Amino acid sequence: MGRVGLSTERLVRAGAELADEVGFDQVTVSALARRFDVKVASLYSHVKNSDDLRTRIALLALEELADRGELALAGRAGKDALTALADVYRDYAREHPGRYAAAQLRLDPEAAAASAGGRHARMTRAILRGYDLTEPDQTHAVRLLGSVFHGYVSLELGGGFSHSAPDTQETWTRILDALDALLRTWPPKE
Secondary structure: OOOOOOOHHHHHHHHHHHHHHHOHHHOOHHHHHHHHOOOHHHHOOOOOOHHHHHHHHHHHHHHHHHHHHHHHHOOOOHHHHHHHHHHHHHHHHHHOHHHHHHOOOOOOHHHHHHOOHHHHHHHHHHHHHOOOOOOOHHHHHHHHHHHHHHHHHHHHHOOOOOOOOOOHHHHHHHHHHHHHHHHHOOOOOO
């Protein structure tokens, strides 16, 4: 039987908090045991190993992001929806940098199928329906948006834009304006 008060959910949430504090790459079962001042072995009835813990943190992060995205998208379309979803990812990454990194973890096919990843794809595709994109252009656009959102957020979190003007918010707004214009005038396949 596990230590009183410890549960898989409590450990995963504590692991997510630890990821935000020290970085996702530093999260291990040993680090979590130190946080709870327990022996590592007492956690193995709740998580299999550090990889299992990290996968569970990734699943939590994907779920939290999807929940925020769905709330932000309710009743929005077009550029308003695009901006709302982009801001969800950026705000989440700023508030929870370790969890955001966890959300990028490559999951095995079974974990990926059970994750909120599909909800993310559906949200992005719902936005793109407002731009009248059909396949395969819709898939290309999903990949473009994911690349731009993640790329910008990762560079910003890493301090890549902190040494020059203009303010990063101004750049973010201009990028979203440019994406909206591109999506409205998506080039036809030749």
